[in-house]
Amino acid sequence: MVESSLTPQGPSRRALLRGAAVTGGALVAGAALGSAPARAEVEYDVVVVGAGAAGMTAALTAAKRGLRTVVVEKAPTFGGSAARSGAGIWIPCNEVILAAGVQDTPAKAAAYLARVVGDTVPIERQRAFLSAGPAMISFVMRNSPLRFRFMDGYSDYYPEFPGGMPNGRSIEPAQLDGHILGAELANLNAPYIQTPAGLVVYSADYKWLTLAAVNPKGLEVSSACLWRGTEAALRGEKPLTMGQSLAAGLRAGLLSAGVPVLLNTPLLDLKVESGRVTGVVTPGGLVKAKRGVIVGSGGFEHSAAMRTEFQRQPIGTSWTVGAKENTGDGIEAGERVGAALDLMDDAWWGPAIPLPDEPYFCLAERTLPGCVLVNGNGARFVNEGAPYSDVVHVMYDRNSASAPHIPAWLIVDQNYRNKYLFRDVAPLLPLPDEWFSSGAAFKAWTIEQLAQKIGVPQAALRGTIDRFNGFAATGKDLDFHRGDSAYDRYYADPLVKPNPCLAPLWLPPFYAFKIVPGDLGTKGGMRTDARARVLRADGSVIPGLYAAGNASGAVMGHSYAGSGSTIGPAMTFGYVAANDIADTP
Known part of the structure; x- marks a missing residue:
């Protein structure tokens, strides 16, 4: 398991110094207003920070509840990490999966989530997510052009747990015509990989x-x-699908609701008056929030200082696929006004190949038959097909000088390359030269030569391959049980027998891909309650301040229930926050 959550008792030196830089030396939240003359001062009922899935859902909800709402966004684009993603959304019992015949129930969902999360997250927050999630999906479909499709067969990540579903609960956005945005389409954040x-x-x-x-x-x-x-x-x-469809659909809903989205408008600080958060400070001045501020500004994956302070080494900002603007601004602003922090040591991890242009987050590649994942000693150490976050947890837990697990190595043979797409390289086609020249990939005609190139013991790697090939012949992985779970088999090859996840490595040349701890974004942030209100370390509420998405501690705790466990809760708690503001006199 990963280390326990880090919860500072007060702002760190890093946050204080950053706050001082923002506020002209004053270490008091809100003091920035006095350090730079405001060009404008406007007031809304609700100010939302961040135009990602959490922020835009919150803003749409607030507007439809009759609240005058604005979104401030640091980036020159809207959509954040959600626009870059595959946009799976994990929401049990939503109307889309029920209409598709999925036999889900609130009791099943509660049992499953409780088993996945454990006691890391208060049960009240789990219940709030499960209760509000289906209503959020229905609300979004009624108030935007978004429609959704059931991802039939995409298993929950732990389908063997009580309440787990081998056929899955995840949904994704349906196809959307980007022309509905008009000129605003040009401001949509680009996808991680182009279709x-x-x-x-x-x-x-x-x-x-x-x-x-x-x-x-x-x-x-x-x-x-x-x-x-x-x-x-x-x-x-x-035509737009995946994260592009999700972000565009939410933005279209905001356009129809008359909600302005102010791009190139970073949060510098939170304004506090009489102990209540009453607005946000931007380079253009103070934007007042009469009823509340909702922070949906994303995580801190691109903040080297925060990753160094809170997370295990080795770590950095070059292995993440999160939006580059996610540098923890909202989290630090909340910390300066007294917010407690949760889960700062964790992220939405996944094995990644550090390609020269950008990291590649591995999904199918490590599950398909004909590959093994080994450590620096040439030994397997995990079920290659396990949920991606679990694989990286093991890499960190077992990493040491005598048994290095970072980097690890994904080993495949030419038979594998002849059959399967790898990233966007079709079978039989050569891999790009720059993958090899950068050290992200290696190629050799024998296992022993490959071991020498990547610096692992030759005999150990040969023994690992031979043992794995024996498992492939029998269809039973006696070491790590790859293929036993329905989740393992999702990205496997159903025509391979007797186990669709296992095939021998035998045909030269052989390839090794460097594997590092990548992530979709960090999952730690401000501590919140079941109403998405931000809390201090003593459990008291910071009036006027709410958080959702990766700016808050994840309701999934240190785990990952299924595809869309990032976006589903982000949208849900954005919806919860806006409704709480509307319901609070």
Whole structure:
């Protein structure tokens, strides 16, 4: 397990120094107003910080509750990390999955979440998420052009737990025409990986696109992606899916509701009067919040100082795929007004290959048959197909000078490369030269030569491969049980027998990919209650201040219930926060 959450009893030296820089030397929240003349001073009922999934859902909810609302966004674009993502959304018992025939119940969901999260997160917050989540999805569909699809078969990450569902609970946005945004479409944050031109691809399609060269279903899905793209082109549409659809749909809802989104407007500080948060300080001046401030500004994955202070080494800012503007501004501002912090040592981890252009977050690649993950001693150390966050937890837990696990190495053979898409490189095609020249990938004609190139013991790696190949022959991984879980098998190759996750490594050349602790973003932030109100260390509420998304401690604790466990709770607690403001006199 990861180390316990770090909860400072007061602002750290890092936060104080940063606050002093913002406020002209005053270490008092709100003092920034006196350090730089305000060009404007305006008042709204609700000020939302951040135009990601949490912030835009909060703003849409507040506006529809009759509150005058504004969104301030640091970036020159809207959408944040959500726009870059696959946009899976984990919300049990929502109307989309129930209409699809999923046999979910509140009791099943509560039992499952409690088992996944344990006692890390108060049960009241878990209940609030499960209660408000379905209502949030219904609200978004009624008040924006967003519609959703059930990700049929994308298992919960621990389907064997009580209440777990092998067929999954996750949904994703349906296709959306980006032209509904008009000129605002140009301000949409770009996706993490561009969809190939002419195709319309859903997150649920990637499983089959990876297998397109070896599975008839893969060819069928590829054809469907092409046909969707052709139809959209004939209609003159700009088709958006995944995070692009989610962000665009929420932004369209805000446009219809008349909510301004002020881009290039970073939060510098929170304004406090008589112990209550009453606005946000921006470079353009104070934006007053008559009823409340909701911070949905994302995590701190791109803050080297915060990652060094709170997280285990080795760590940095170059392995994350989170939005580059996520430097913890909202968390630090909350800390300066007394917010307690939770889960700051953790992140939405996943094994990543540090490619020269940007890190690649591995999903299918480490689950497909014909690969193994080894440490610096050439030994397997984890079920390669386990939930991605768990794999990185193990990497950190077991990393030492005598048994280095960071970096680890993903080993595959040419048979694997002949069959499966790898990132965006089609089977049989050569991998880019820069992957090798950068040290992210290595290639050799024998296992022993490969071991020498990556600096692991030759005999140990040969023994690991031989033992794994024996497991592949019998279909039973006696060491780490890969393939036993329905989740393991989601990204596997169903035509491989007897275990779709296991195949021998035998055909040269062999490849090794460097694996580091990547992440989708950090998951620690301000401590909040079941109403998304920000709390001090003594449990008291900071009046007027709310937080959602990665600016708050995750309701998932140190774990990960299923695909969309980041975005689902982010949107839900944005919705909860806005409704609480509307319901509070």
